[in-house]
């Protein structure tokens with residue numbers, strides 16, 4: 001995280017989580033305000049930039065999305081290096097993706113940065129009728145492991161801006 005003059009913060013943000021959970025869709029919803037129904041999950045590497053203005057600061061996010069390497073259940077060290085914030089995503093309609101999300105959290109914790117701001121994101125809440133992972137399960141795991149928790153839908157845009165604002169606020173506070 002870098003300070004850029006008065007009240008300006010530049011922060012690297014990384015997304016983790018299994019393939020198909022909606023990482024790229026969350027980023028595209030935030031950065032472009034759009035949702036693409038049949039997105040090719042391996043296409044679209046990997047870097048976006050977006051500025052958020054808070055009252056107290058302006059936060060420029062350098063967002064690193066994967067280009068499908070999560071398929072191999074680990075990411076190169078340079079993916080994490082220097083990250084100030086991380087979003088771990090699972091899909092509420094897939095218990096497997098939640099179990100995998102916990103592995104991604106452990107992988108993050110192994111990076112050994114005590115200042116890293118971590119969000120656990122339960123995506124696809126528009127698929128309520130197919131829900132396999134209860135809200136309480138996600139919330140409880142997040143609380144026990146020092147992440148904050150949010151339920152989102154990249155499809156309907158529910159809580160997407162709120163997610164990035166919350167991270168920005170925490171980054172501004174942490175300075």
Ligand code: GDP
Pocket residue numbers: 017018019020021022023024025026036037038039040041042123124125126127152153154155156
């Ligand atoms: P990634 O592999 O984690 O980057 O996931 P993608 O963003 O490529 O999304 C995988 C699939 O899930 C795509 O078909 C998306 O359109 C779909 N998807 C992503 N977010 C949502 C969501 O919030 N709700 C629903 N119903 N589908 C979603």
Ligand code: MG
Pocket residue numbers: 023024025041042065066067068
């Ligand atoms: Mg993707």
